[in-house]
Amino acid sequence: MLKLENISCNYGKKNIIENITFNVKKGEILSILGANGSGKSTLLKAIVGLLPYAGTLLLDGVESKKLTTKKRASLISYVPQSTVIPFEFNVLEVVLMGRFHASSFGLSYSANDRNIAFKALSQVGIESFSEKIYRYLSGGQRQLVLIARALAQQSELIIMDEPVTGLDLGNQIRLLDLMEELTFLGHTIVQTTHNPNHALRVSQKVVWIHKRNILSFGEPNVVVSPENIRKVYQVESELFTHKRGMTHLLSYGFIKKEN
């Protein structure tokens, strides 16, 4: 579904990420882990077409650079970290904007587009407040609206930038469950996260980005390891297996940086 080969991005002369190579198969969730400023968000922006890159980036086998903006929006949708809009759009209007790439030129969206938007709203369980003003919602609700908008795009691939940031515990768990549900419906998800446990819980593959490069790439149970945690965050940690079979990582204690 998504394949990256030797992707590099730079601002001016400064390289932000270098030689990133990995791939995601249909129906998988890939989590990108890494310290603050390691280049996770930059990588996501390159994937969704917001930043220029060097290397090969294949979306469904097609080089992303060659796609028009509209075509790309039909293949890939992006859930940014909760956007603040200074204008008073209602929730339905925001979600309908997900249909833009498929809508024809004209004043309003078609009945079909509206149906898709309503379906997306009910998929994330927020159809009851479709007339509420987006900017006055809580952070968690806004996040759900943006996910609904991505669903309305009806793209297979969904890219989420730290989707659980700012959500309370209940909403975090609900969001993770929703992500799994979406993969059952045929979506592929790439997310960045600061919580290794979330990566362990939902993803089939994990990428560690460290100092502009890939530190490791593989199955969560293998690469979310105390060694990698130590390398990236300089903290000690230990893996536990819960009696239900879930693996959990507990971090503690700072270690002194080796010279």
Next chain:
Amino acid sequence: MHINKGLYIVLIKKRIYLFSALGLLLLSIINAFCIGQYPVSLDEYRDVLFYWFNFDIDADTIEKAKFTTIILQEMRLPRIIASILIGAALSVSGVVFQGIFVNPLVSPGILGVLAGASFGAALGMLLEQSLFFIQCTAFIFGFLAVIFALFISRLYGQGNTLLMLVLGGVISSSLFSALLSLVKYTADPYSTLPSIVYWLMGSLSSVKLQSILIVAPWIIVCIFILISFGKHLNLMSLGEEDAKTLGLDVKKIRLLMIFLATFLSALSVMMAGMIGWIGLVIPHIARFLVGANHTFLIPMSALLGGAFLLIVDTVSRGFFTTEIPLGILTSLVGIPVFLIVLRHSAKR
């Protein structure tokens, strides 16, 4: 399709507000026809219609109708059409600029079009007295100022293009304000300088029916094109990144929108000089009533803007013995209206 009740009410409300704005505009048109230095009653207008269509009326009424026709053609009609068009143009231009810059505090002058047009008009007055020449220089320099701002943002526009555009506008505005001061400084203090100053305050008194008929189609066409790009503007007002990932070719559409909005404000300045506040206040009021969806917002702003400037112009013609420049009145009337709206929107 399962629409919930709240959504249904919202949709109905928007349509009611739109029709009310249309009603307000029609009322203020009727009002504007009657009020002035020479008040004309609706009955007299009826006689004019009878006269035009050769109804059987007595000679005395014909004489009077002839006189009213002159007032109508030479004074009332041009000003009424002009104030509606200019009010609509400035408000729509404001809405579009606010959308593009993802900021509700932006006014049409952000890219320097007003500063450029003021300089152009002043320069025109310095060089030649003909109204047509002055209008041309105002329009041309309005556009040049925006092109200059775009050029600056292109030079350094690698990172945050929106910020660079704002900075380009600031630079361009101050350049043309400085040039305007230079023109004022060199202008003859007894003839040219007062006319420059008076022009900068904005007025519709020199508007002629012919020049309106030239400008009107452009303004109307521009507004309709912008309405048809409502969906694009909605995406644009989420910010560059969101718009792009949702499938909008941001650079191309933004340039087109800037062009159209600049065209609208340049036309309005060329017709009536500097009329402030409308481009900022009316979009706010319209957004407060119908929400941020540009498909509704642009027509609403056009109707409200037209009605607002028409009312202000009628006040300026009818209630003072000497005409007060429009720029002054729009601010004086605009500020309290704006404060009321701010108060209400803070309550939400």
